[in-house]
Amino acid sequence: MKKTQKNFDENEAVLHSLKDDILVTNLDGTILKVTDTTSSIYGVHPDDLIGRSVYDLEQEGVFTPIITPLVLKEKKKQTIVQSTREGKKLLVTGVPVLDKDGKLWRVVSYSHDITELMKMKSYFLEMQDEMDRVKNELKLLRDQNFNNEGIIAKDREMKKSLMVANQVAEVDVNVLLLGESGVGKTQLAKYIHNNSPRKNEPFIEVNCGAIPQSLFEAEFFGYESGSFSGAKSQGKIGxxxxxxxxxxxLDEIGELPLEHQVKVLKFIQEKSFYRVGGTKVKKVDFRLISATNQPLEKLVEEKRFREDLFYRLNVIPITIPPLRKRSADIVLLIKHFLDVFSKKHNRERELDEAVMQQLLNNEWKGNVRELMNLMERLIVTSSSPIISIEDLPDGYVKGKNELASFQSGQQPLKAILKQVEKRVLNDAKQTYKTTTEVAKHLGISQPSVVRKFKEYGIK
Known part of the structure; x- marks a missing residue:
């Protein structure tokens, strides 16, 4: 009897010497033994836990969830994260104890206080979210001003278009780019591709208006060997x-003939096709972007464009404003192309201020493409490091013919001055957004600008 008491005391001494929280229950969840450290973790004296049910303690909020039923169910070691009434977080591990017959007899659980670790994890997750947000904002700011595809977006409407492009780039949704010829639809399509999960895969451009109608299917879908006269003997991949x-x-999708529209629609819907002369169906995985300078809705009304194809393409429409409405971007684009073509042709060139003013007042009917071509032309043809008015093509110099008409018209000086003043005010109105900016540019007061706008009917 004394020997048994001695062994029992030794076991208790060993149990209570452990710094970890150890708790032993029977199969009913009744607590049989606990270590002294339990009180500091759960805020309950060990004597008050002996004989209590873990199920009742969970109901009272002492700790949750409990691991005993999980061990009983799985009959193997289990680990969970447990919360205490004191707000602590514990990593609890439950271990099944078997009797001599191999049957489940007891459940022993031990825990480690990971409250600080969980706080650190939460902090790092918050920091990660914040860093991701900052990175996205920085990326967006870079994209709004200049990116590696050469897209300038300081103008408010252009910023909106680029923001939508950013949002849709990450998902495989059909995008329809709308805008006049030369506004940069191809550049924006490449931008969406290069910022998508497919950026390391091909970007294939199909100009629907450039492929001869008789060859469209063969070029678009490809053909098998011997499909038609003149075809390659080995066939061709589309x-x-x-x-x-x-x-x-699909660029210039509005130019696609009606007879081909139904075939393209079927291909877009099913993402499968047959080569010309082929009998084996082929599957293809792709992301679709289309573009047009045509008013597709009007073409649909005129029965020149299929309505079902229009709605299939027009899931996310993005309109790119013409350059004449992007006054805030013109200077940035000029400087960008000046830098690009100066490096390309190894010629350092700068623009005279008078040239810059002429370019700002141009209508740019050809949009960004026209501006790009003009800048390359000026850099190649100018003989001086400073590009002057004399280097500009005649169509880009305003005022010469108008001044001649003033001289030959025999108008009174006062009338001529009023015409000049009206033209200067109107040009400034087109360039600057507010009357305050116009006043600053012209060197007069803001009330004077308002009064003169009213006098000349400038709105």
Missing amino acids: LVELAEGGTLF
Whole structure:
């Protein structure tokens, strides 16, 4: 009897010497033994836990969830994160104890206080979210002003278009780019592709208006050997197959003849096709972007464009404003192309201020493409490091003919001055957004600008 008491005391001494919280229950969840450290973790004296049910303690909020039923169910070691009434977080591990017959007899659980670790984890997650947010904002700011595709977006409407492009880049949704010829639809399509999960895969551009009607199917879908007279003996892979895994960009989709529209619609819907002369169906995985300078809705009304194809393409429409409405971007674009073509042709060039003013007042009917071509022309043809008015083509110099008409018209000086003043005010109105900016530019007061606008009917 004394020997048994001695062994029992030794076991208790060993149990209570452990710094970890250890708790032993029977199969009913009744607590049989606990260590002295339990009180500091759960805020309950060990004597008040002996004989209590873990199920009752969970109901009272002492700790939750409990691990005993999980060990009983799985009959193997289990680990959970437990919360205490004191707001602590514990990593609790439950271990099944078997009797001599191999049957489940007891459940022993031990825990580690991970409250600080959980706080650190939460902090790091918050920091990660904040860093991701900052990174996204920085990326957006870079994109709004200049990016590696050469897209300038300081103008408010252009910023909106670029923000939508950013949002849709990450998801495989059909995008329809709208805008006049030369506004940069192809550049924006490449931008969406390069910022998408498919950026490392092909970007295949198909100009629907440039492929001869009789060859469209063969170029678009490809053909098998011997399909028609003049075909390659080994056949040919179509453009759609080249887009596998990447982006298929259908430019000038409004130029697509009606007879081909139904075939393109079927292909877009099913993402499968037959080569010309082929009998085996081919599947292709791609992301679709389309573009047009045509009013597709009007073409639909005129029965020149299929309504079902229009709605299939027009999931996310993005309109790119013409350059004449992007006054805030013109200077940035001029400087960008000046830098690009100076490096390309190894000629350092700068613009005279008078040239810059002429370019700012141009209508840019050809949009960004026209501006880009003009800048390259000026850099190649100018003989001086400073590009002057004399280097500009005649169509880009305003005022010469108008001044001649003033001289030959025999108008009174007062009338001529009023015409000049009206033209200067009107040009300034087109360039600057507010009357305050116009006043600052012209060197007069803001009330004077308002009064003169009213006098000349400038709105």
